[in-house]
Amino acid sequence: MLPKHDVCGEPLYTPKIIFKEQGETKYETTDPYVWCRKCKKYVEVEVTQK
Numbered sequence: 001m002l003p004k005h006d007v008c009g010e011p012l013y014t015p016k017i018i019f020k021e022q023g024e025t026k027y028e029t030t031d032p033y034v035w036c037r038k039c040k041k042y043v044e045v046e047v048t049q050k
Contacts, residue, residue: 010038 004011033042 005036005039005043007043008036008038010036 033044035041036043
């Protein structure tokens with residue numbers, strides 16, 4: 001289930017997960033901004049861990 005943009009109701013794509021490598025450690029970060037096709041801009045979403 002994709003989150004919906006509150007303003008227009010367009011389904012939003014899930015935030016991309018970026019792996020940052022520092023030495024041997026990989027850090028997993030989620031981008032809280034997703035692209036809304038209807039509004040043609042990035043919108044901030046609540047990132048929830050599953």
